[in-house]
Amino acid sequence: MEPSELRRAVEAGRATASELGLQVDDVVVIHNSDRVALRLVPCDVLARVAPSGQLADSEFEVGVARHLAAVDAPVAGLDPRVDPRVQVRDAFAISLWTYYEPVGSEIAPADYADAFMRHHAALRQIALDAPHVTDRVARALREVNDRGQSPELPDSDRKLLRDTLSGLSAAISIDEAGDQLLHGEPHPGNVLNTKRGPLFVDLATCCRGPIEFDLAHAPEEVGKHYAGADHDLIHRCRALNWAMFSAWRWRRNDQMPDRDHRRVEGLHQVRAALDRCGLG
The missing domain is CATH 3.30.200.20 (Phosphorylase Kinase; domain 1)
Structure with a gap:
């Protein structure tokens, strides 16, 4: 603000x-x-x-x-x-x-993964009408396609984001049988290390999709401790997440602090994640 x-x-x-x-x-x-x-x-x-x-x-x-x-x-x-x-x-x-007073420093990957598994198990117990991950991707794609909303986005980067958002969204929506309610954006900034253990915050991003979409927001080591996770899908979801992050940063009215730096970093991370998937 x-x-x-x-x-x-x-x-x-x-x-x-x-x-x-x-x-x-x-x-x-x-x-x-x-x-x-x-x-x-x-x-x-x-x-x-x-x-x-x-x-x-x-x-x-x-x-x-x-x-x-x-x-x-x-x-x-x-x-x-x-x-x-x-x-x-x-x-x-x-x-x-x-308000929870933070304790310690970074959450250990195994503890992060354990919190994920407990959180996902809890989410499977509740009935809630929430949008699918692909609905969020579609909103980001509209921002990218609308030059009036993202006037400073260079054409080559616009194509990169458009292709990444549309292609990877289609890839993760092929099989929705295993989808469930998710946190939506459980990156380290949305997980508090407290005396009660890791706690997730910022719950407005709750959506439906594969658990790998959530895991892609966490440090890479976390997914290795989550039993049954599809690591190839985590990599694809990570590229998708960075593409959405970049789309929001190029909005004309975005208010993220240090926005110019984050615009550059976001595009760099998209390319790095695509290379990791073999899609660069």
């Missing part, structure tokens, strides 16, 4: 929590992108604040969290002191979550 919008988002998060009876003496910005994550102290709440245009996504995320809490999934929980719903204030959608 731009500085003026961020200030409003911080105030909306602070005021919402205060009106619900939580003590807020200070606000720390944990993450700032198209939506922000705020640590509210001393009540130790994580407020996720998004523009009201993302209200449906915020409500979906809260719904996913409620379903998964009922089956003891390794996910971050909503704050138990307030109603588990999205609040709307000053054109922002606000949800309040438990």
